[in-house]
Amino acid sequence: MIRYIAIRIALALPTLLAISFLVFFAAYLSPADPVDIKLGQRAAPEVKARVRHELGLDRPPFVRYGDYVWGIVSRGDLGTSYSTGEPVSAFIRRSFPNTAILATLALLVSLLVGIPLGIAAAVYTNRLPDRIAMGAALTGVAVPSFVLGPVLVLLLAVRSNLLPVTGFSIADGTTQPQYFVLPVFVLAARSSALIARLTRSAMLDVLGQDYIRTARAKGLGGGAVLFKHALKNAFPPILTVAGTTFGYLLAGSFVVERFFNIPGLGDQSIASIEARDYPVIQGLTLLLAATFIAINLVVDILYGFLDPRARVGGGSGITPRGRSLG
């Protein structure tokens, strides 16, 4: 088991390094000049040259990359914003809690909704509950969050004033639960649908196995077979999905934060793109990618505990998945 964990961690580190390389050199290759962004196009050449030197932009790219990585590893320093001069970590401190709360609540909701729906669909295959659950799931997959959000707001908030639309922010400490309802629901819709579909197929795979027939043949009741024998064995794939679901939640949070005015990482990323604030874009991208990798690492390790077969094979531990935008 320790060996398995060590291999997983050893595989995650080069991935992280490769991503930092990608993030750094994407900005380096960009046609836009950071000095122009900071000073404006019309600044005097001497001033530009001085600022370029102060920012260290006149050094060779690989030296700058080395510095960038070393700064992160040794001091947690992700650079400073071009537009406000604040360290990137200040942006993260402001926006991370909101995204973390939003994504965690949405993940909980999707598990609580998706798993029971998937089980019901598997038990009543091709009968009414299955059709209803899978129809709902398909709608969840096909209706993007930027459509679901406005439509729900139109129905629930504007027409009947049932729920408040904006006001979700952990940072100011005054947020009440009703502000969470709409954003969390909109964010959870797509992932609930995906978890329901995957739970159904994982359960169907298990329910077709011989040991389920044996359990039934020896006279065990439906409930015992379902929860003790089937769900236990269908659980590892469902767990993996919960990990990849985080990717979907992350993607969805860009839209949901933007739409509901939640000052989180996604909202900040888009704002930084609009301001051409490269260090902030790089820092946030790196942080989100690292979080994604860390969550999948934890899922992989849990998987190793649940399913001993996973500990033997090599395998990359990364599950291919569909596109997460939408």
Next chain:
Amino acid sequence: MAETRGVTDEPAAPAAAELAPPVPGTWTRLRQNPVAFASLLFLAALVILAVFAPVIAPYPFAQQVLEDRQQGPSALHRLGTDELGRDTLSRLIYGARISLVVAVSVEAFVVVVGLLVGLTAGFFGGIVDTLLMRMTDVMLAFPDILLAILLLGIFGSASASPEQFIGLVILALGVTGWPPLARLVRGQVLTLRKREFVEAARSMGATNGRIVLRHILPNLLSPILVAVTVDIAGVILAEATLSFLGIGVQRPYPSWGRMVNDALEYYRSAPRLLILPSVVLSVTVLALNFLGDGLRDALDPRSRRR
């Protein structure tokens, strides 16, 4: 190991069952599936609208008639006009054109890169396989929206033209789209290259190139077709999302996602502007999903979905 435990959106069909090349009767089986066939007809109509948009659309997509803005449906404007007096029906039709251009270009990119990487890795194995798959895994470990946003945010400078932005969207979605296909192709090639007909061809002195082109590639068509159909739904959603966020397709080009974003300011007074592009987008995505499922069943009658 990763392949066997991988839970993708589709229930894992046994590898051997998926290997059948496009079998005779596929078309008949597809036609007998009412949902999939209706989806196919809908998508075909959409493609015709998109291709012949300049002929079919009643107005140019960017034509503004400010006196006529925010009008309801009328004989002149069947679906009304938006906040700048542009004809909504025309913009929806041109929006289909944008989606089609993006989807076709992205899938061309995805199939070429995915095939090259997957075929090379699966066929040659060894160190080549290890290196290529490590690279694929790094790409998979990077959430696609982050990479797309990084590329668009950094290269889509304010001076880029709207056409360059569409190119960037295509690049961003192509770059993030090939790894799953490469994985799929590699997995199929690994099984195929051990099959008897490949061994037979080799024993008769066939070259690697001939084996790949004549014996392996034809067997990859079915799974790739299904994967591409389902991925197009993802591409269309992704383009709409990026455009909604303001970093995808730029003005004056109409994108369904952009139209939703533009409508947000007015959705209390004119919910029509929000609902029309939303419905068109969602129905298109649903149809692609239905068609993908139908194709899977039709191409491979042995692995009928439960």
